Amino acid sequence: MLDFLKEEGIRENLLAEIRKFREFYKVDKDIAYRIPRPKFHYYGTSVWEEAIVALLCGENLLLTGPKATGKNVLSENLSAAFGRPSWDISFHVNTDSSSLIGTDTFRNGEVVMRQGPILNCARYGGFGILDEINMAKNDSVAVLHATLDFRRIIDVPGYDKNHLDGATRFIATMNYGYAGTRELNEALASRFMVIDMPGISDENLKKLLKREFPGLRDRYLEQFTALFNDLQKKSGNSEISTKSVDLRGLLSAIRLMEKGLEANRALRMGIVNKSFDDFERTLVEDVIALRIPSKLEKHDIFRV
16 A cells, blocks of 8 residues: 555655554554455545544544545545554444443353444454444434544543553545435534545546556547546536535446446446436436446556
């Protein structure tokens, strides 16, 4: 991971600080399996450096922005870069304080605490990925207040205070306008350093495609990049929704092409059919048709 950051142009002094962090904060061998091995890399030197500096300073991060900006990818990449075990915590209607901290359970005839992901992060110096934090219920938010501020403690009723390990960090993500989301309250927002994630640039998308598909021909490297850019513009102009602006879907569609499926069928599965409105699907198909021929085979797209 550090080799990748060096290739991305991250300053050497920051890489040296990450190495010191990794050497100082050792990882318990029993949970080393939780250190991520990212499938995708996040591309964006400026965002990388902002995130690294904040985490080195002991801050927690809130990654905001629209769909397909790489919030979860960056979260996983940061855990891998710092060599820390990670816990993914998804907020939804059933996420309450007990699912975050833990609950009582019987073990060997005794009532003991079965630790939740927040307590595990505190104990092992983990990175907690708080996914869709603006869907958190009030009792979940109450748990986070003391955990995320200068006190860095979790006081569990009936047990004891738990102090966060020095390596513990929390990285939250949030999208605006999704069903079930709400405005993040001021007290919780003040406990984070906030990065407003930019959309992936054409240059960085090409880097991603080259890394994932080394055999992709230059012509279609350009066309797939332009296609995604076209979809973003259509969505930004409110001509289509964000449903088809799906970077994961594009990558999956190209992977299907690599296995031999025709391009138009793969793109229908990965992008077009993400919308359930007939008129919108027609618009998306028209955007694709301008860039990708209707009958396009594997040998056209990839070098043998």
